[in-house]
Amino acid sequence: MTAFRDEAEVYEFLGGVFRQGMQDPALVEKLRPTGIVLRITYTDPDAVLTVDMPNTQLHEGAGSGPEPNVELFMTADTGNRFWLGKVVLPVALAKGQVRAKGPVAKLLTVLPMAKGMFGPYREQLQAAGRTDLLDA
Secondary structure, three states: OOOOOOOOHHHHHHHHHHHOOOOOOHHHHHHHHHHOOOEEEEEEOEEEEEEEEEEEEEOOOOOOOOHHHHHHHHEEHHHHHHHOOOOHHHHHHHHOOEEEOOOEEEEEHHHHHHHHHHHHHHHHHHHHHHHHHHHH
């Protein structure tokens, strides 16, 4: 069973956590100089998010946005569980639950900042009445 009903929900919730983060001036100031353009390709359902950290932009859909310098590939369920704090990215990479392309070490340096978005992600799910996603 997949957590999300369709691609639109992936953009609403998993994209939503990035949109929220981009509204946090302190977080933006830390991420902008990293130069990271992250593309996440989700499956079940299929969706693609490109997070342009230097320009503070989020692009939805395959082929949209700038060329990434780091790419991650995972199921949308894994993405949901990551934002719930249930997936440790380095472990998921080692186990093959998440595949990566590009300088992953660069991405791992900003990973601790993601933890600050775990609470807002949970709140977003609760506000939308998607408690089913909280139990993933």
